Amino acid sequence: MAFKPAQWPRKLRSQEWFGGNTRDHIYHRGWMKNQGLPHHLFDGRPVIAIMNTWSELTPCNAHLRDLAEKVKYGIYEAGGFPVEVPAFSASESAFRPTAMMFRNLAAMAVEEQMRGQPIDGAVLLVGCDKTTPSLLMAAASTDLPSIVVTGGPMLNGYFQNERVGSGTHLWKFSEAIKAGEMTMDEFAEAENSMSRSAGSCNTMGTASTMASMAEALGMALSGNAAIPAVDSRRRMMAHMTGMRIVQMVKDDLKPSDIMTREAFENAIRTNAAIGGSTNAVIHLLALAGRVGVDLTLDDWDRLGRDVPTIVNLMPSGKYLMEEFFYAGGLPVVLKRLAEAGLLNDCLTVSGETAAAQVKDVRNHNEDVILPVEKALTKSGGVAVLRGNLAPDGAVLKPSAATPELMVHRGRAVVFEDIDDYKAKIDDEDLDIDETCVMVLKNCGPKGYPGMSEVGNMGLPPKVLRKGITDMVRISDARMSGTAYGTVILHTSPEAAAGGPLAIVQNGDMIEVDVPNRTLHLDLSDEEIASRLAAWRNPIETPVGGYARLFHEHVMGADTGADFDFLRGCRGAPVPKDSH
Structure with a gap:
């Protein structure tokens, strides 16, 4: 690709501030000189x-x-x-x-x-x-x-002669604690080796x-x-x-x-x-x-x-x-x-x-x-799944997922938000096993707010103790780039925007087919419509400040979660002098 450079020298943008002898030019230069900057630095x-x-x-x-x-x-x-x-x-x-x-x-x-x-x-x-x-x-x-x-x-981090990767081993060690495979003293020792x-x-x-x-x-x-x-x-x-x-x-x-x-x-x-x-x-x-x-x-x-x-x-x-x-x-x-x-x-x-x-x-x-x-994965990249559970798409990272779970049908175990997840996940009476699909709601851009990295939900201790290290997890959240697992993320529209994720209930069957790029909630269109009609948004609009601005203007994950009024190039014209 040929690039045609601009003709040089030309008047630069900064010269509108510094490049003259009017009162305003002297004002801008003069204040800068209190740092000991010589006059020739402002010469164009x-x-x-x-x-x-x-x-x-x-x-x-x-x-x-x-x-x-x-x-x-x-x-x-x-x-x-x-x-x-x-x-x-x-x-x-x-x-x-x-x-x-x-x-x-x-x-x-x-x-x-x-x-x-x-x-x-x-x-x-x-x-x-x-x-x-x-x-x-x-x-x-x-x-x-x-x-x-x-x-x-x-x-590189090292602990007990093992490479320790930022974040990745934090998730690994945390699960090992819950499975009874690591002591808290060892965890504390590992902490000091992670960021060296x-x-x-x-x-x-x-x-x-x-x-x-x-x-x-x-x-x-x-x-x-x-x-x-x-x-x-x-x-x-x-x-x-x-x-x-x-x-x-x-x-x-x-x-x-x-x-x-x-x-x-x-x-x-x-x-x-x-x-x-x-x-x-x-x-x-x-x-x-x-x-x-x-x-x-x-x-x-x-x-x-x-x-x-x-x-x-x-x-x-x-x-x-x-x-x-x-x-x-x-x-x-x-x-x-x-x-x-x-x-x-x-x-x-x-x-x-x-x-x-x-x-x-x-x-x-x-x-x-x-x-x-x-290659680690012959077909890498990011898999984009669609279906009645994610009309605007959801994403999964195949290279970090378990191949055997890429096609899966399981019973939904639903957490209404991250606090509900934290309250239930360690409960030995939680009705869950490794065949289930963990579903986390209200963690998208509007829901969390801000779309936190909580999509890689830790597994229940009673599943971990079986030696199981991965389950299908679905949410409208993100996950850390250091994390791993069969984790379906960025489900759009998010629950807090009234997406179908909002009406998933315990016991619903969910089908995941990554090769065919589908994510399906096993309910009729009529049942989904009925549940959505009865749904009430649990997320309250923030009273004010930046949180209010964010809530009112953030777009969906499927378009990048930018603010609607910031898309596009506005350029950098020289502003009017205020003096």
């Missing part, structure tokens, strides 16, 4: 915002202040003027009720920071799950030249998946996704990213030039190949809506269905991100897709095309990045 060179999601309450991103300094070096070296800007940081491990509730708030806040301030381009410094999509959404809405650099995954360095989750969870999505979309430099947070090459990547954004501004290379329909197709196929998180579905649907690309759930099923999962990482496989990096990282996966004719040769932030920049990479470990004939 690109002003680059480092949108930094650093926060000590976002532990995945707590090292980003140091990384921002490396970005600054690169910007200065390339002749730019760097300014570090704190960005809303939605922490996965700390925010309640769920970080997902604040993804749209972060995207909105950062969009207005980018639009309302004197910048010509942005480096999106991200890491934790929601920080990557929220800043990409903001950049898409302003369409200012932007590039992603992530904080990188943490090093700076960085985000070391599994192919949502953070690493979204780092991979940014690279596959062409919005990050090649190789960015997998470099460990504490590896010196992460700092080199930050430096090179800082250099590159200056040239992008000079060329006027914008997100809309990169995040095309073809780029999203690359990302969907990449997600299938790496065994990526189901959360990528929601984030990329929302991002596509900002760019104006018509992307649907059906695209996810169609494009990923025949792509084998070749990255042998937890939660689907054996290894962690550290080994993935040593094996060659995402560039090797992209090369494999290109060789199979599954990679569109799109423009990337590097100025090169997707295929051109990976043509010479090598796989250094074929037990980590597998040959196709040894």
